[in-house]
Amino acid sequence: MIKTEIVVKLENWIEKALDKLGYKSEEIKIEHPNEAQFGDYSTNVALGLAKSFKTNPNELASNLKNELDLLVDSDEIIEKTEVAGAGFVNFYLKKEYLIKKAEEINYETVFRSNLAKVGLGKKMVIDYSAPNIAKPFGIGHLRSTNIGQAIYNIYKILGWNCIGDNHLGDWGTQFGKLIVAILKWGGAEKDLDSYTIDDLEKLYVKFHKEAEKDDTLVEEAREWFSKLENKDPEARKIWEKVVEISLEEFRRVYELLNVSIDVANGESFYVDKTDDLIKIIEKKGLIVDSQGAKIIEFENMPPAILVKSNGATTYFTRDMATVKYRFDNWKPDLAIYEVGVDQLLHFSQVFETAKKMGWEPKEGFVHVAHGLLRWKGGKFSTRKGDTIHLSDVIDQAMDRARELARISKISKEMTNDEKEEMVKKVAIGAIKFNDLAQDPKKDIIFDWDKVMNLSGDSGPYLQYTYARCLSVLDKTKIKETKNIINIPEKINLEEEALIKELYKFEEKIIEAAERFSPAVIAEYLLGVARLFNEFYGKHRIIDQKEEVFRLFLVRTTVSVLAFGLELLGIEKIEKM
RNA sequence: GCGCCCAUAGCUCAAUGGAUAGAGCACUAGUCUUCGGAACUAGGGAUGAAGGUUCGAUUCCUCCUGGGCGUACCA
Numbered sequence: 001m002i003k004t005e006i007v008v009k010l011e012n013w014i015e016k017a018l019d020k021l022g023y024k025s026e027e028i029k030i031e032h033p034n035e036a037q038f039g040d041y042s043t044n045v046a047l048g049l050a051k052s053f054k055t056n057p058n059e060l061a062s063n064l065k066n067e068l069d070l071l072v073d074s075d076e077i078i079e080k081t082e083v084a085g086a087g088f089v090n091f092y093l094k095k096e097y098l099i100k101k102a103e104e105i106n107y108e109t110v111f112r113s114n115l116a117k118v119g120l121g122k123k124m125v126i127d128y129s130a131p132n133i134a135k136p137f138g139i140g141h142l143r144s145t146n147i148g149q150a151i152y153n154i155y156k157i158l159g160w161n162c163i164g165d166n167h168l169g170d171w172g173t174q175f176g177k178l179i180v181a182i183l184k185w186g187g188a189e190k191d192l193d194s195y196t197i198d199d200l201e202k203l204y205v206k207f208h209k210e211a212e213k214d215d216t217l218v219e220e221a222r223e224w225f226s227k228l229e230n231k232d233p234e235a236r237k238i239w240e241k242v243v244e245i246s247l248e249e250f251r252r253v254y255e256l257l258n259v260s261i262d263v264a265n266g267e268s269f270y271v272d273k274t275d276d277l278i279k280i281i282e283k284k285g286l287i288v289d290s291q292g293a294k295i296i297e298f299e300n301m302p303p304a305i306l307v308k309s310n311g312a313t314t315y316f317t318r319d320m321a322t323v324k325y326r327f328d329n330w331k332p333d334l335a336i337y338e339v340g341v342d343q344l345l346h347f348s349q350v351f352e353t354a355k356k357m358g359w360e361p362k363e364g365f366v367h368v369a370h371g372l373l374r375w376k377g378g379k380f381s382t383r384k385g386d387t388i389h390l391s392d393v394i395d396q397a398m399d400r401a402r403e404l405a406r407i408s409k410i411s412k413e414m415t416n417d418e419k420e421e422m423v424k425k426v427a428i429g430a431i432k433f434n435d436l437a438q439d440p441k442k443d444i445i446f447d448w449d450k451v452m453n454l455s456g457d458s459g460p461y462l463q464y465t466y467a468r469c470l471s472v473l474d475k476t477k478i479k480e481t482k483n484i485i486n487i488p489e490k491i492n493l494e495e496e497a498l499i500k501e502l503y504k505f506e507e508k509i510i511e512a513a514e515r516f517s518p519a520v521i522a523e524y525l526l527g528v529a530r531l532f533n534e535f536y537g538k539h540r541i542i543d544q545k546e547e548v549f550r551l552f553l554v555r556t557t558v559s560v561l562a563f564g565l566e567l568l569g570i571e572k573i574e575k576m
Numbered sequence: 577g578c579g580c581c582c583a584u585a586g587c588u589c590a591a592u593g594g595a596u597a598g599a600g601c602a603c604u605a606g607u608c609u610u611c612g613g614a615a616c617u618a619g620g621g622a623u624g625a626a627g628g629u630u631c632g633a634u635u636c637c638u639c640c641u642g643g644g645c646g647u648a649c650c651a
Binding site for chain 1: 580581590601613615631
């Protein structure tokens with residue numbers, strides 16, 4: 001758990017004060033109270049201690065406060081303390097400190113270099129996106145792509161050395177199925193070159209429909225996959241073409257999403273590495289022969305298949321080869337897998353085997369098992385063709401954004417190209433935010449209205465607030481308010497609420513990293529934007545006597561939103 | 577059958593042992609002599625059920641109900 005300087009300081013204070021009073025606490029918890037009336041930080045340490053020492057919690061808290069006040073007197077951060085409730089001690093921050101933190105955010109280089117100290121140059125590898133070849137980019141893989149990229153961005157900004165690896169699903173029995181489908185129903189007259197990604201998907205779906213009636217098809221598919229592994233020229237030729245068609249589609253999607261993944265060593269990359277891998281694991285004595293297959297057994301889990309009875313490998317084999325390759329070549333301190341929760345058992349088996357083989361990074365493996373995408377009724381299934389294509393979602397979101405742009409005053413001054421560009425950013429921002437704003441662990445219910453939500457808790461709400469801020473900064477005559485010299489005597493409730501939210505940015509970024517949850521940042525940005533809009537709605541900024549201070553707030557809000565959107569991988573919009 | 581996960585407002589989500597459970601959507605009523613109405617203000621409405629641990633439980637434990645995922649040759 002990484003703590004901010006102020007939390008460390010308060011912990012030390014409390015420890016010292018308790019020591020003087022003759023108490024010792026195992027754990028001192030400092031948190032933000034959820035109500036402004038209880039200050040900026042609080043500790044409940046007196047409550048726990050009072051219980052074990054059988055004293056009155058309020059009395060203990062008062063004594064603690066008295067000791068702390070001796071330290072507060074000469075402090076430049078803490079303004080005052082108070083005892084409240086059942087025995088909480090609350091802390092209030094000085095205005096000067098809040099302003100100093102906001103200034104740091106405004107001077108981006110300072111803020112960035114502070115954040116970069118957190119990771120200490122450690123290295124992590126993150127496995128994300130990993131779409132399957134021969135299927136259109138569905139909104140299922142969108143989740144892994146968005147969350148994975150955001151986690152990558154967050155770790156990078158915290159000074160980690162990051163490698164993103166797109167573990168493309170370009171190998172496996174599914175190709176056996178696809179080859180069978182192409183040969184049987186693709187039409188011999190049809191040239192492979194003329195296939196589109198949609199054709200491939202239709203064939204894949206048709207295979208599963210037919211396979212329900214005819215058991216031999218699956219067996220046939222396994223045979224074709226086995227042929228592919230044995231470098232059969234016909235199988236190989238079809239496979240290569242299919243990969244080419246798919247990669248073209250993925251390139252288009254990533255460009256649209258503004259995603260770029262460092263390397264893309266798909267499953268096929270590891271095919272020629274599995275023979276050695278199997279030998280090494282065999283040497284270690286982990287392999288058991290069972291019903292013609294080579295398996296690995298575990299104490300508390302079902303076994304994993306390393307080699308199938310027909311001699312072909314499984315995705316377990318290839319994932320083990322991947323673990324070894326990354327361990328040997330990249331020597332990461334941390335390995336993250338942003339893959340769906342439906343593969344929980346699989347990765348438990350992979351990680352367990354890796355531990356036994358000594359291929360575990362120092363800080364271990366993390367499976368960010370994101371929840372599945374569901375209809376209200378059930379699960380999406382590629383096999384049944386019950387999927388939603390990303391391109392359809394984008395098209396519909398763009399239609400909706402265009403409609404809003406049509407009635408917007410600002411966009412009347414834009415050229416058609418500018419407007420179309422803006423509409424695209426809004427639509428993609430909305431779609432991405434929908435994925436990122438929710439705790440990755442939970443299933444996500446697909447809802448057209450929610451995905452395309454352009455108001456309220458949404459990506460466009462953040463983009464809009466950003467544009468609104470810029471517009472104010474554009475209209476004022478005072479151009480330099482990154483820092484302020486005269487701190488106002490009195491600030492109103494909305495100003496106070498806003499500045500007391502802005503300084504939390506740093507800890508939110510760290511929390512997002514620790515919890516592997518970009519949603520922490522997404523939620524935080526919504527809060528900032530909401531507070532800003534409330535402030536904006538109540539108080540004029542330009543040509544007021546408080547203009548300098550208020551512009552400072554606007555500028556800090558801009559900095560936080562810009563930085564936060566960058567972390568989430570959502571594009572900013574200057575005018576919308 | 578066994579294992580893992582989930583259940584919060586009509587709907588979609590927050591709250592990772594603390595103080596009066598927060599938002600958005602939808603609904604109702606307002607705010608346009610506007611620094612940008614993709615906004616703001618106000619309103620009603622919620623912890624699946626039963627026990628337990630605790631000074632304190634949406635949060636931890638047990639059981640029940642409902643749902644999801646997994647459970648050797650798909651990935």
